[in-house]
Amino acid sequence: MRIALGAGRIHVLPMVVGEGLRLAVIGLAGAWLVGRSMPNMLYGVKSIDLVAFGVVAAVLVASAVLACSIPARRAAWVDPVVALRED
Numbered sequence: 001m002r003i004a005l006g007a008g009r010i011h012v013l014p015m016v017v018g019e020g021l022r023l024a025v026i027g028l029a030g031a032w033l034v035g036r037s038m039p040n041m042l043y044g045v046k047s048i049d050l051v052a053f054g055v056v057a058a059v060l061v062a063s064a065v066l067a068c069s070i071p072a073r074r075a076a077w078v079d080p081v082v083a084l085r086e087d
Contacts, residue, residue: 012076013069020068021061028057 035048 013072016072016075017065017068020064024060024064028060 032048032053035053
C-alpha cells in the first residue's frame, strides 16, 4: 500500500524489518526484566547469565531479521496496481 502511495522500495524494506526488530528488542527487554526479578526463586543458579543471554539475544535478532526480510522483500517488489486491485 505504501508503494502505491509513492513510497520507494528502499523505504519499505527498513520499515518492515525495523518493526520486526522492535518487537524482538521489546521481548529481550521483557526477558531481562523477568530474569532480574527472579533471583529469590532460583537456588544455585544466577538469574542472568550474560553469555547465555547474549547468545540467545543474537540468535533471536538474527532470526527476526531473517523472518522479517523475506516478507519485506516480497512486499517491496509487488506491483502497486496488483496490490490495490486485491485489496
